[in-house]
C-alpha cells in the first residue's frame with residue numbers, strides 16, 4: 180500500500196508546471212515553509228519518481244530524503260489559484276527577512292457572499308490598480324477557510340507597513356475585520372503555524388513579530404487580533 184500524500188501538498192498540475200522557474204526559485208526562499216516544499220519537482224517528475232519499476236500505479240515515495248523540508252502544515256494557494264494579475268515594475272527587492280507583521284484586511288464590501296479567492300482579486304485590484312502599487316501589498320493573506328493565499332512573493336519588498344517599515348518585513352494579513360471578532364478557528368490556527376514556521380525559517384525572535392499598529396497610527400490588525408498577537412508573543 181502506498182502512504183497517502185496530504186491533498187494540500189498536491190497542487191493542481193497546471194499550476195505546478197506553468198510556474199516559471201525563476202519564481203519557483205524565489206519561493207524556495209521560504210520554500211520548505213510554504214509552497215515550494217509542496218512542489219519540489221514538476222508533477223510529471225513526481226509521477227516518474229513515484230512509479231514502480233514495472234510502471235505500475237503511481238505511488239509516493241515512502242519517506243522524504245532527510246534534506247527535504249517537511250511540507251507546510253497548511254494549504255497554500257498560489258497566485259494562479261486565485262487569478263492574480265501580474266506584478267508591475269515599480270517595486271524594490273526584498274533582500275532578507277528579519278521581521279513579521281500581522282494585518283487584517285478590515286471589512287470589504289460584500290465579503291459575506293464572496294469567496295476568499297474573489298476577495299484576493301479585489302484587494303489586489305485596490306492595491307495594484309487603484310493605489311498604483313506593484314501588486315497586492317501583502318506577501319501572504321490567510322483566508323477564512325484557513326488557507327494561505329500567496330500575495331506578492333518573497334523576492335519583492337512589501338507595501339503594508341508604510342515606507343521604510345516595509346524593509347525586511349514580511350507582511351501577513353488575515354481576511355476580515357477583527358476589531359471585536361476573532362478570525363475563524365481555521366484561520367487563527369494557520370496564522371499561528373505560519374508565524375512559527377517563518378520564525379524558524381528566518382531565525383526571527385518573538386520581539387520581531389508585530390501588529391501593524393506598532394508601526395503607525397492604525398487600528399490594524401484590530402483590537403481582537405492584536406491581543407492575539409500579544410498572547411502569541413508571550414508564548415515560551
Ligand SMILES: [Zn+2]
Nearest residue numbers: 282283391399
Ligand atoms: Zn495593516
